[in-house]
Amino acid sequence: LSPRLVPILASASRIVEDTLYIHLQPGLSLTGSSQPKSTYVPATREVYNVINKLYADADAHGHLDVRVLLTNIRNQSLAPQSLSSVQNLSHPPEVVLTDFQTSDGGQYNPVKQQLERYATSCYSCWPNLISVLLYPDYEPGTGEGEQPLQKPDWDGMSLHSYGDIVVGGTFDRLHNAHKILLSTCCMLAENRLLLGISDKNLLENKLLKELIQPYEKRVEKLCEFLVDIKPSLRYDTVPLLDPYGPSITDPDLKCIVVSEETRKGGVAVNKKRLENGLPELALHEIPLVKDLRHSENEEEKISSSSLRHRLLGTLLQPPQKDLDLPSCPYVIGLTGGTGSGKSSIARHLEHLGAYLVDVDRLGHEAYAPGGPAYEQVVEAFGADLLNEDGTINRKVLGAKVFGNQEQLKSLTDIVWPVIAQMVKKQINEAVVQGKAVCVLDAAVLLEAGWSDMVHEVWTAIIPETEALSRIMARDGLSEEAARSRLQSQLTNSQRVEQSHVVLCTLWEPEVTHRQVEKAWALLQQRIPPD
Numbered sequence: 001l002s003p004r005l006v007p008i009l010a011s012a013s014r015i016v017e018d019t020l021y022i023h024l025q026p027g028l029s030l031t032g033s034s035q036p037k038s039t040y041v042p043a044t045r046e047v048y049n050v051i052n053k054l055y056a057d058a059d060a061h062g063h064l065d066v067r068v069l070l071t072n073i074r075n076q077s078l079a080p081q082s083l084s085s086v087q088n089l090s091h092p093p094e095v096v097l098t099d100f101q102t103s104d105g106g107q108y109n110p111v112k113q114q115l116e117r118y119a120t121s122c123y124s125c126w127p128n129l130i131s132v133l134l135y136p137d138y139e140p141g142t143g144e145g146e147q148p149l150q151k152p153d154w155d156g157m158s159l160h161s162y163g164d165i166v167v168g169g170t171f172d173r174l175h176n177a178h179k180i181l182l183s184t185c186c187m188l189a190e191n192r193l194l195l196g197i198s199d200k201n202l203l204e205n206k207l208l209k210e211l212i213q214p215y216e217k218r219v220e221k222l223c224e225f226l227v228d229i230k231p232s233l234r235y236d237t238v239p240l241l242d243p244y245g246p247s248i249t250d251p252d253l254k255c256i257v258v259s260e261e262t263r264k265g266g267v268a269v270n271k272k273r274l275e276n277g278l279p280e281l282a283l284h285e286i287p288l289v290k291d292l293r294h295s296e297n298e299e300e301k302i303s304s305s306s307l308r309h310r311l312l313g314t315l316l317q318p319p320q321k322d323l324d325l326p327s328c329p330y331v332i333g334l335t336g337g338t339g340s341g342k343s344s345i346a347r348h349l350e351h352l353g354a355y356l357v358d359v360d361r362l363g364h365e366a367y368a369p370g371g372p373a374y375e376q377v378v379e380a381f382g383a384d385l386l387n388e389d390g391t392i393n394r395k396v397l398g399a400k401v402f403g404n405q406e407q408l409k410s411l412t413d414i415v416w417p418v419i420a421q422m423v424k425k426q427i428n429e430a431v432v433q434g435k436a437v438c439v440l441d442a443a444v445l446l447e448a449g450w451s452d453m454v455h456e457v458w459t460a461i462i463p464e465t466e467a468l469s470r471i472m473a474r475d476g477l478s479e480e481a482a483r484s485r486l487q488s489q490l491t492n493s494q495r496v497e498q499s500h501v502v503l504c505t506l507w508e509p510e511v512t513h514r515q516v517e518k519a520w521a522l523l524q525q526r527i528p529p530d
């Protein structure tokens with residue numbers, strides 16, 4: 001079977017848009033006269049390896065949500081149980097796929113009807129479940145009987161089993177390596193799987209932490225997957241606020257499942273358990289799964305951070321249709337904290353064809369001598385702001401307002417309405433120039449409540465420590481001054497929550513350029529035709 005998995009998955013991926021459930025039943029005969037029944041399959045190393053390979057191979061088809069069902073995979077040490085009940089799946093199957101072809105190669109064959117009856121005897125499917133014939137492209141020489149995937153010394157060895165098992169992780173955007181880890185836990189556990197799910201402080205140092213799914217969402221996806229693949233187990237989920245959680249205090253636990261990377265964590269858990277007078281846990285380690293699609297800036301293993309990286313530049317949530325806003329030009333509000341690199345993104349968007357409005361500069365123009373807000377600002381903040389030539393010294397003004405919310409509000413109450421008028425004029429200018437897209441490069445777009453002036457909000461993010469060192473170097477600020485400037489703004493996470501597209505300038509300029517180009521290309525597909 002193993003050499004046939006790649007072509008089978010490739011051919012299934014052309015038909016399946018979302019969930020592909022896989023039911024393993026070696027030796028199933030669909031050609032006899034009696035209706036076949038689901039029987040238990042022993043959880044041997046060989047079965048375990050096929051499951052791992054299925055998930056690893058499925059990774060080539062990013063859109064496929066593969067779930068290998070373990071309901072009929074039984075650990076040999078357990079007493080036989082009846083497999084007569086029909087299992088409810090979270091996505092009831094609409095189609096059952098087979099590569100079993102009749103001699104004339106036609107779509108009609110009696111095996112397909114047997115298969116439909118077999119599928120509905122195992123799982124609750126859509127009322128009109130149909131079977132569809134796959135035509136996998138088996139390359140010559142990769143058929144059955146070819147070299148086995150497993151080392152011979154694994155054949156026939158069954159897995160150990162344990163009553164209660166513990167596993168920990170962030171489980172952000174459940175991917176195929178998570179599924180291998182979780183399936184291993186399910187195959188090892190007889191009774192309960194305790195899942196510690198990283199939250200709050202434990203996420204602080206994660207790459208692109210702002211794009212990590214909320215805790216509740218991660219738990220929901222995790223439980224849906226687990227209940228689908230093995231409904232008979234008890235699943236307990238707890239938020240993990242330190243690296244140990246309940247693994248060092250729960251006396252019922254017998255085994256911890258780790259990956260090559262988290263082995264040290266497993267060893268540390270056992271040390272703590274001994275200190276707490278509890279027996280050590282058996283350590284079951286799974287290998288890391290290589291990500292065949294990883295780019296040069298991504299990790300080699302399948303990882304959630306790579307998935308988050310791939311989200312940069314894509315549409316994260318659909319923009320709301322605002323009938324009050326003319327559809328042309330399509331206005332993007334580009335924002336980002338100080339030092340986030342949003343202005344370099346803005347320039348690249350201009351280079352790609354957008355009409356660029358530098359709102360920060362308009363802000364400066366608003367209180368230039370003779371500008372619409374000059375008198376009011378001088379009146380509110382005093383003449384000690386003024387340079388000898390009568391211009392407002394922005395360094396002095398900045399020192400007054402950053403770190404003092406009240407003063408900052410007095411300034412913005414004066415200048416924001418004025419700047420908004422200037423922005424509207426600039427958008428009209430974009431229309432005159434026949435531009436389809438207008439980008440407002442505006443530092444505090446969201447703080448100013450300007451979301452309704454734009455069709456989409458795009459945000460540039462950068463970790464706070466990087467923003468600090470950038471603005472200290474660029475603007476010659478002390479760390480304290482830089483920090484107080486950052487603290488007068490929204491956090492990255494608050495911005496991301498309200499954004500349609502997120503970009504990150506943490507890496508080399510070419511990486512940012514690629515993100516911007518991807519975002520621009522995707523934008524062209526969704527802006528309404530002129």
Ligand SMILES: CC(=O)SCCNC(=O)CCNC(=O)[C@H](O)C(C)(C)COP(=O)(O)OP(=O)(O)OC[C@H]1O[C@@H](n2cnc3c(N)ncnc32)[C@H](O)[C@@H]1OP(=O)(O)O
Binds near residue numbers: 398415441442450
């Ligand atoms: C809705 C908008 O986005 S309007 C554009 C932003 N402008 C404003 O809000 C007007 C009020 N701000 C100002 O007048 C000036 O920023 C001053 C006087 C406070 C400081 O001037 P300068 O020292 O020359 O700094 P500059 O204007 O370049 O702003 C420096 C940083 O402060 C931040 N900043 C600007 N205005 C604000 C504000 N109202 N609240 C919080 N942070 C702000 C920006 O993020 C900017 O960072 P960036 O250059 O990395 O994007």
